[in-house]
Amino acid sequence: YEVLPPSIMAFMASMMWGALSAFFPLFALSHGVANPGPFFAVVAIILIFGRSLGGSIFEIKPREKVIFPCFSLLIIAVIILTFSKTSPMFIIVAVIWGMGHAFIFPSLMNYAIDQASSPSGSVIGTYTALSDFGSGIGPVIMGIILQLTSYPAMFLCSALTGLIGLLYLYSIVRKKGND
Numbered sequence: 001y002e003v004l005p006p007s008i009m010a011f012m013a014s015m016m017w018g019a020l021s022a023f024f025p026l027f028a029l030s031h032g033v034a035n036p037g038p039f040f041a042v043v044a045i046i047l048i049f050g051r052s053l054g055g056s057i058f059e060i061k062p063r064e065k066v067i068f069p070c071f072s073l074l075i076i077a078v079i080i081l082t083f084s085k086t087s088p089m090f091i092i093v094a095v096i097w098g099m100g101h102a103f104i105f106p107s108l109m110n111y112a113i114d115q116a117s118s119p120s121g122s123v124i125g126t127y128t129a130l131s132d133f134g135s136g137i138g139p140v141i142m143g144i145i146l147q148l149t150s151y152p153a154m155f156l157c158s159a160l161t162g163l164i165g166l167l168y169l170y171s172i173v174r175k176k177g178n179d
Contacts, residue, residue: 002112002115002116002117002118003112003115003116003118003122003123003126003127004126005115005168005169005172006108006109006111006112006115006127007108007112007126007127007129007130007131008130008165008168009067009071009108009165009168009169010104010105010108010109010112010127010130010131010134011130011131011133011134012134012161012162012164012165012168013071013074013101013104013105013108013131013134013162013165014130014131014132014133014134014135014138015134015135015137015138015141015142015158015161016074016078016138016158016159016161016162017101017134017135017138018134018135018136018137018138018139018142019138019139019141019142019143019154019155019158020078020081020097020158021040021139022138022139022142022143023139023142023143023146023151023154023155024036024039024081024090026151027081027151027155028087028090030151031084031085031086033086033087033090036090038087038090038091038094039090039091039093039094040094042091042094042095042098043094043097043098043101044098045098046094046095046097046098046099046101046102047098047101047102049102050098050099050102050103051102051103051106054102054103057103063107063108063110063111063114064111064169064173066103066107067104067107067108067111067169068166068169068170069100070099070100070101070102070103070104070107071100071104071162071165071166071169072100072166073096073097073099073100074097074100074101074104074162075159075162075163075166076096076100077093077096077097077100078093078097078155078156078158078159078162079155079156079159080092080093080096081093081155082151082152082155082156082159083152105131108127109124109127112124112126112127138158138161142154142157142158145157
């Protein structure tokens with residue numbers, strides 16, 4: 001049971017990433033960007049630098065103190081994307097997304113391992129299963145929303161998913177503080 005809260009948060013963050021990676025190229029092309037590839041290259045570069053340079057942050061700060069701002073960055077990135085129409089704006093979104101993404105998943109996995117009383121293999125299995133499920137189901141759900149609405153509405157629904165994850169984390173931390 002202890003592994004479910006961080007795994008559910010990873011599921012929600014993965015839903016956002018799944019939708020972003022599935023629909024960003026089409027969104028960018030619809031705004032006249034010939035090649036949406038640099039967006040993903042910038043995300044990858046920020047991920048590499050962020051994780052390699054900031055790995056020690058996990059040993060200094062409590063997990064929750066890393067997860068809150070990272071989830072917030074993911075939400076901010078998607079909200080900015082909703083209103084973006086140019087390559088420079090897409091690159092700004094990629095930088096912000098990359099900064100949040102660089103730490104959210106390792107932080108959540110460490111949080112899951114810290115909270116669990118069961119062996120780490122089952123913890124990591126549960127965590128990755130829900131995270132992978134989010135990556136797969138996110139584009140499906142957001143694709144349905146896109147068919148019924150528009151790219152901006154779909155991206156705002158994706159940001160709402162992140163906000164729900166952030167509020168869920170807040171309720172878990174608050175409950176833990178009251179115990």
